[in-house]
Amino acid sequence: xxxxxxxxxxxxxxxxxxxxxxxxxxxxxxxxxxxxxxxxxxxxxxxxxxxxxxxxxxxxxxxxxxxxxxxxxxxxxxxxxxxxxxxxxxxxxxxxxxxxxxxxxxxxxxxxxxxxxxxxxxxxxxxxxxxxxxxxxxxxxxxxxxxxxxxxxxxxxxxxxxxxxxxxxxxxxxxxxxxxxxxxxxxxxxxxxxxxxxxxxxxxxxxxxxxxxxxxxxxxxxxx
Ligand SMILES: [Zn+2]
Numbered sequence: 008x009x010x011x012x013x014x015x016x017x018x019x020x021x022x023x024x025x026x027x028x029x030x031x032x033x034x035x036x037x038x039x040x041x042x043x044x045x046x047x048x049x050x051x052x053x054x055x056x057x058x059x060x061x062x063x064x065x066x067x068x069x070x071x072x073x074x075x076x077x078x079x080x081x082x083x084x085x086x087x088x089x090x091x092x093x094x095x096x097x098x099x100x101x102x103x104x105x106x107x108x109x110x111x112x113x114x115x116x117x118x119x120x121x122x123x124x125x126x127x128x129x130x131x132x133x134x135x136x137x138x139x140x141x142x143x144x145x146x147x148x149x150x151x152x153x154x155x156x157x158x159x160x161x162x163x164x165x166x167x168x169x170x171x172x173x174x175x176x177x178x179x180x181x182x183x184x185x186x187x188x189x190x191x192x193x194x195x196x197x198x199x200x201x202x203x204x205x206x207x208x209x210x211x212x213x214x215x216x217x218x219x220x221x222x223x224x225x226x227x228x229x230x231x
Pocket of ligand 1: 023
């Protein structure tokens with residue numbers, strides 16, 4: 008179920024959910040026990056579908072309208088990659104320090120500020136960082152759901168990397184992508200990616216993914 012009012016952001020949500028549905032569709036011939044996939048892959052098909060819709064819209068919309076699409080897409084990337092990196096670091100450091108006892112509110116605030124400063128660098132004024140972000144994100148309080156944001160960061164970069172392959176290979180990539188999604192419930196990410204000639208340990212693969220985001224930023228600057 009989704010609230011659809013016709014706004015662009017609703018279209019993106021729909022594209023995202025259709026991506027999930029398409030992933031499930033590719034697993035339709037699997038036994039029930041093989042319809043679940045590892046969490047890093049969970050957000051791949053959804054974000055891939057968002058990228059398809061965004062790029063299709065960018066190619067037909069007038070310059071100024073395309074600008075808002077790019078702006079939203081770049082902001083989302085900042086959120087998924089930079090903010091989630093801060094949260095990832097926060098959890099790593101929190102679990103480490105928690106081994107020797109509870110942390111006070113002041114210590115949690117300080118940890119949050121340090122992790123966000125590290126992730127955002129000089130791109131924001133550190134005085135504007137919200138020290139209570141650890142309180143405001145429900146994921147930190149869900150036992151058993153540690154690193155809840157990681158699949159999104161991985162999914163964003165991995166699906167961008169897949170999209171870069173699609174741009175390179177064109178039509179040939181489509182059946183590979185379907186095979187990849189169908190195999191996603193029975194292998195780990197390294198082995199499934201290998202079936203479509205992608206090495207997830209290759210730095211190039213991830214740099215190609217980041218290059219697509221950089222292209223969006225350059226296109227945004229050109230249009231604005
Ligand atoms: Zn999702």
